[in-house]
């Protein structure tokens with residue numbers, strides 16, 4: 001097989017992570033192409049967040065290799081909770097990664113204002129995080145991750161704490177932000193929601209509950225961003241059913257339980 005690691009945004013090759021007191025996670029193989037959107041699903045404890053941390057360089061491997069395309073590029077990370085600094089306004093929050101990278105303060109603040117405008121918060125620059133709704137805080141968190149113009153954006157259940165209307169709006173906004181960037185960032189995001197995975201991603205990888213290996217890699221039909229009403233489309237419904245079946249299979253460990261006691 002041709003080695004595509006030099007042209008990918010990120011890749012895991014036969015990666016194994018060993019934590020004390022549990023079976024090893026892996027070996028995991030995953031290649032993310034530049035500009036591609038990939039969802040990761042699996043049982044609780046399967047290793048989804050571990051994969052994101054590996055891609056971000058925040059986790060050491062016990063075996064195998066982690067590639068970041070040509071070793072270049074920046075990585076943005078968004079967690080389930082917006083993790084904004086409560087004492088600083090959102091412009092300062094979003095400017096921080098730039099200031100830490102040595103960008104002069106005025107320039108960093110201007111770029112932060114632009115990133116906040118891009119997520120619809122251009123009129124809330126002086127707001128403190130506590131003055132924002134959950135959806136707004138997540139938008140600010142997305143702006144902070146995008147302000148450095150990453151070529152890899154890692155999202156760990158970013159919408160899980162939001163109501164379904166806000167969640168759907170943010171998914172549309174994320175597609176629009178992704179499509180508006182040149183070049184588009186690759187996005188890897190973890191979710192427990194199979195509909196969200198099929199809708200948001202171009203393909204979804206399923207992790208085995210017991211071993212954390214990739215057991216399925218399913219393409220989502222259709223192009224991004226999604227046309228209006230696509231959730232009612234038969235191709236969407238069928239892809240959701242297929243993914244739900246694969247997810248159920250990944251949890252049906254031979255022992256009858258995954259690492260966190262997920263029943264088969």
Ligand SMILES: Nc1ncnc2c1ncn2[C@@H]1O[C@H](COP(=O)(O)OP(=O)(O)OP(=O)(O)O)[C@@H](O)[C@H]1O
Pocket residue numbers: 019020022025042043044045046047048049050051259260
């Ligand atoms: N630093 C650590 N030390 C020891 N064990 C860890 C550590 N980090 C994760 N684990 C264990 O590794 C396994 C995978 O964790 P991970 O957070 O990647 O799972 P996950 O699929 O993201 O789970 P969830 O859906 O519940 O967030 C779990 O059993 C977890 O308890």
